[in-house]
Amino acid sequence: MSVIFFLIGCSVFIALIFLAAFFWANRTGQHDDTYTPSVRILFDDEGDEEK
Amino acid sequence: MKETIHATTCYHCGDAVAGVHYETDGHVFCCLGCQSVYRILAGSRMHAYYRFNTHPGKKKSRASSRYEYLDEEALADKLVDFRNGDITIVTFYVPAIHCSSCIWLLERLYRLNDAVVHSQTDFLKKQITITFKHNELTLREAVELLATIGYEPKITLQDVVKEGRKFSQKGLIAKIAVAGFCFGNSMMLSFPEYFGMGSFESSYSRFFGWMNLAFALPVVLYCGRDHFRSAWQSLRRWELNLDVPLALGIMVLFFRTGWEVALAGGPGFADTLCGLVFFLLVGRWIQQRTFHHISFERDYRSYFPVAVTRLDETGTKAIPLADIQVGDCLLIRNGEIIPADAMLMKGQAAIDFSFVTGESEPVRKVLGEIIYAGGRQTGGALEVEVVKAVSQSYLTRLWNNESIKPAVKNFRSFSDRVSRYFTPALVGVAAAAFLFWWVGGDLTRAWGAFTAVLIIACPCALALSSPFTLSAAMSLFDKNRFYVKNTAAIEQMARIDSLVFDKTGTISSPSAARMRWEGNLLPEELANVVAVCKNSYHPLSRELVKWAGDIPSDGYAITNYREIPGEGLEAWVDGRRIRVGNARFTGASGKERGTRVYLSLNDVVRGSFAVEQPWRGHLGNVLGKLADGRQLHLISGDNDRDEAQLRALFPKRSVFRFHQLPDEKMEYIRVLQAEGHRVAMFGDGLNDAGALRQADLGIAVSDDINNFSPGCDAILDGRSFAKLPLFFRFARHAVKVIHMSFGISLTYNIIGLGFAVTGTLSPLFAAVLMPLSTVTIISFTTVATHLYAKRDQLTRTS
Numbered sequence: 001m002s003v004i005f006f007l008i009g010c011s012v013f014i015a016l017i018f019l020a021a022f023f024w025a026n027r028t029g030q031h032d033d034t035y036t037p038s039v040r041i042l043f044d045d046e047g048d049e050e051k
Numbered sequence: 052m053k054e055t056i057h058a059t060t061c062y063h064c065g066d067a068v069a070g071v072h073y074e075t076d077g078h079v080f081c082c083l084g085c086q087s088v089y090r091i092l093a094g095s096r097m098h099a100y101y102r103f104n105t106h107p108g109k110k111k112s113r114a115s116s117r118y119e120y121l122d123e124e125a126l127a128d129k130l131v132d133f134r135n136g137d138i139t140i141v142t143f144y145v146p147a148i149h150c151s152s153c154i155w156l157l158e159r160l161y162r163l164n165d166a167v168v169h170s171q172t173d174f175l176k177k178q179i180t181i182t183f184k185h186n187e188l189t190l191r192e193a194v195e196l197l198a199t200i201g202y203e204p205k206i207t208l209q210d211v212v213k214e215g216r217k218f219s220q221k222g223l224i225a226k227i228a229v230a231g232f233c234f235g236n237s238m239m240l241s242f243p244e245y246f247g248m249g250s251f252e253s254s255y256s257r258f259f260g261w262m263n264l265a266f267a268l269p270v271v272l273y274c275g276r277d278h279f280r281s282a283w284q285s286l287r288r289w290e291l292n293l294d295v296p297l298a299l300g301i302m303v304l305f306f307r308t309g310w311e312v313a314l315a316g317g318p319g320f321a322d323t324l325c326g327l328v329f330f331l332l333v334g335r336w337i338q339q340r341t342f343h344h345i346s347f348e349r350d351y352r353s354y355f356p357v358a359v360t361r362l363d364e365t366g367t368k369a370i371p372l373a374d375i376q377v378g379d380c381l382l383i384r385n386g387e388i389i390p391a392d393a394m395l396m397k398g399q400a401a402i403d404f405s406f407v408t409g410e411s412e413p414v415r416k417v418l419g420e421i422i423y424a425g426g427r428q429t430g431g432a433l434e435v436e437v438v439k440a441v442s443q444s445y446l447t448r449l450w451n452n453e454s455i456k457p458a459v460k461n462f463r464s465f466s467d468r469v470s471r472y473f474t475p476a477l478v479g480v481a482a483a484a485f486l487f488w489w490v491g492g493d494l495t496r497a498w499g500a501f502t503a504v505l506i507i508a509c510p511c512a513l514a515l516s517s518p519f520t521l522s523a524a525m526s527l528f529d530k531n532r533f534y535v536k537n538t539a540a541i542e543q544m545a546r547i548d549s550l551v552f553d554k555t556g557t558i559s560s561p562s563a564a565r566m567r568w569e570g571n572l573l574p575e576e577l578a579n580v581v582a583v584c585k586n587s588y589h590p591l592s593r594e595l596v597k598w599a600g601d602i603p604s605d606g607y608a609i610t611n612y613r614e615i616p617g618e619g620l621e622a623w624v625d626g627r628r629i630r631v632g633n634a635r636f637t638g639a640s641g642k643e644r645g646t647r648v649y650l651s652l653n654d655v656v657r658g659s660f661a662v663e664q665p666w667r668g669h670l671g672n673v674l675g676k677l678a679d680g681r682q683l684h685l686i687s688g689d690n691d692r693d694e695a696q697l698r699a700l701f702p703k704r705s706v707f708r709f710h711q712l713p714d715e716k717m718e719y720i721r722v723l724q725a726e727g728h729r730v731a732m733f734g735d736g737l738n739d740a741g742a743l744r745q746a747d748l749g750i751a752v753s754d755d756i757n758n759f760s761p762g763c764d765a766i767l768d769g770r771s772f773a774k775l776p777l778f779f780r781f782a783r784h785a786v787k788v789i790h791m792s793f794g795i796s797l798t799y800n801i802i803g804l805g806f807a808v809t810g811t812l813s814p815l816f817a818a819v820l821m822p823l824s825t826v827t828i829i830s831f832t833t834v835a836t837h838l839y840a841k842r843d844q845l846t847r848t849s
Contacts, residue, residue: 019228040154
């Protein structure tokens with residue numbers, strides 16, 4: 001059963017990686033604008049084809 | 052069918068096309084501006100702009116500003132975000148951004164100009180960040196590029212863009228992330244204990260305990276820091292805000308957990324502690340969240356131009372506002388603002404002081420007269436000599452006047468007031484429980500009871516009820532175009548008992564059409580009438596001339612001009628006898644008096660001008676409803692010519708004051724406050740700025756929220772003026788919801804206390820009670836707020 005120490009260690013380690021990822025996202029401004037990307041992605045290349 | 056639609060509305064901006072129209076590629080445009088934008092876009096094969104939305108453009112409201120000053124290095128440096136040898140990055144605030152076509156076009160600026168490397172919009176903030184090669188495109192050219200396609204950036208010294216960046220929630224969000232991480236993990240490690248562990252598993256139990264303590268450490272030291280700081284500051288001022296019992300609870304939780312894990316071998320309360328801090332931080336985030344990007348702290352600088360044109364021997368030069376010195380000769384073009392008190396040296400001055408006084412009728416000035424800062428020139432260019440520095444000008448002094456800035460508004464929120472009684476009571480109960488068991492000889496149990504009381508009664512739910520209720524109210528107000536600065540303003544709103552209104556621009560709408568023609572008249576005949584009316588100084592004649600607008604009415608020979616006071620005017624023009632006046636005078640059969648101006652040509656009545664009241668829609672109705680339980684005041688810098696009309700609209704007990712100077716307005720509010728009233732001030736212009744700040748709640752009424760408004764607690768869009776009574780009623784209901792949720796959280800506390808005083812508080816009990824009460828409060832406030840909103844008809848947005 002001592003494997004549980006290893007498993008808990010793993011789970012906390014992975015959770016820490018996610019926490020670090022969140023910090024990185026927050027710091028690089030990925031939560032600054034939560035609206036515009038949702039519009040931007042809907043533009044197809046219709047207008048750009050005419051170039 | 053399609054053809055007729057195209058023939059009546061502008062392809063670019065959607066406005067009605069009247070008279071002259073411009074045509075390109077079979078599309079009709081209302082003005083040259085719209086047409087030229089279309090041509091630019093069509094030339095770059097960017098028709099798709101018109102495909103995402105119909106009429107995506109916005110008409111250029113004014114002639115474009117001049118941007119020579121952007122060539123000045125010193126000024127440009129203040130605006131750019133980043134610059135290296137090759138590229139410049141700059142962010143602008145563009146009020147015209149309003150639809151997906153805007154995003155599409157603005158992010159394809161590189162197709163209009165090769166020097167633009169990248170451009171990105173932030174739709175909600177109405178900002179665009181442009182990266183461009185400054186060797187090929189100057190900052191000025193970049194701004195002009197935006198202006199030519201109809202997206203003129205608003206550039207002011209007190210840059211909205213930079214100001215918005217100062218306030219960041221990133222620190223708070225990081226704390227929430229850490230607290231959430233620790234909360235989740237410590238809960239996972241606590242579950243085995245709650246479900247019961249066999250004796251053979253006790254070695255794990257110690258391990259879990261230490262792990263939990265490790266998770267609690269960053270939560271207390273990092274995430275809970277703000278609560279400790281706030282509690283300490285509050286104690287130093289001999290006050291007890293709600294953070295005091297919260298900080299006490301967090302501290303007790305931590306030390307008891309530490310003691311249990313290290314010495315007693317118990318599981319501790321780490322998960323309760325992490326959960327508590329996590330929920331508190333979420334509440335704080337909810338409270339600070341802004342739903343809009345309006346600045347409430349704008350001052351005169353955001354209204355003034357960034358630079359002015361100085362004339363000297365060598366010619367003209369753009370200089371920053373701060374460099375203006377007494378004796379400088381400035382060139383003021385049409386539509387520009389006079390930045391400092393100055394003497395008129397040359398040119399035809401017709402100054403629009405609407406920003407200072409609220410009165411939009413331009414004021415004529417003669418050579419040598421002093422023009423106060425803040426006026427906008429309408430007409431040709433002027434040359435003026437500065438007589439006072441910008442910071443010493445009449446207008447600027449109004450802002451800087453220390454007496455206008457009252458100390459922090461003495462406002463205690465409900466939770467702070469409750470806390471003054473709650474905290475001593477809590478400590479009292481804890482001490483009593485401690486004494487009871489100590490006298491009974493059980494010291495361990497005495498400590499247990501003491502800490503348990505402080506843990507259980509920690510007012511987490513109470514601390515959350517205000518933020519959740521008020522921020523829900525705030526977002527509802529927002530949807531109804533009533534923008535409140537912070538949640539405290541809503542609580543303040545519920546307690547207002549006196550309402551003070553400014554007149555011009557506040558209860559009257561500057562854009563309201565004041566005349567309506569009923570009848571038939573040829574354009575040439577109208578020109579005759581206007582020519583006659585131009586000779587009269589009667590307010591209605593002037594109103595009529597204003598209504599007629601650009602009709603060419605000069606060059607008519609007017610003979611036998613007569614003005615009969617109280618009746619009307621008469622004159623001969625082009626062989627026509629024109630009579631303008633009341634029904635009797637013109638021979639019309641109308642009964643209404645005063646509200647109509649009749650017109651007869653050669654003794655034939657041709658119709659009448661209905662005089663519309665300049666007041667905002669439903670004014671009488673709104674005032675009547677607001678008067679319920681509140682005293683109304685009208686305080687105007689204008690003369691009393693409208694008093695009779697206003698008397699009819701305002702409830703009987705209302706107080707009227709005319710001819711009030713800005714500081715008299717402020718003093719009036721101060722007197723009301725001294726009498727114990729809680730005063731809300733409604734104003735719009737700079738002349739109300741002092742009063743808005745002095746009032747317990749300053750509400751700026753504005754028809755364009757992106758434009759200037761004086762510093763205030765809330766901004767009301769003129770279109771939502773009719774909803775004011777609903778807003779006030781809903782604010783009261785929101786406070787009622789807070790009171791009710793306080794009752795609920797108190798019930799939970801009392802139940803918990805019943806167990807706590809016995810000194811037998813199990814970690815499981817705390818771990819269930821705390822989140823349960825929190826969830827109850829959050830769902831109660833959410834549901835109750837929305838039910839009230841529905842009842843108060845605020846959910847239907849129009």
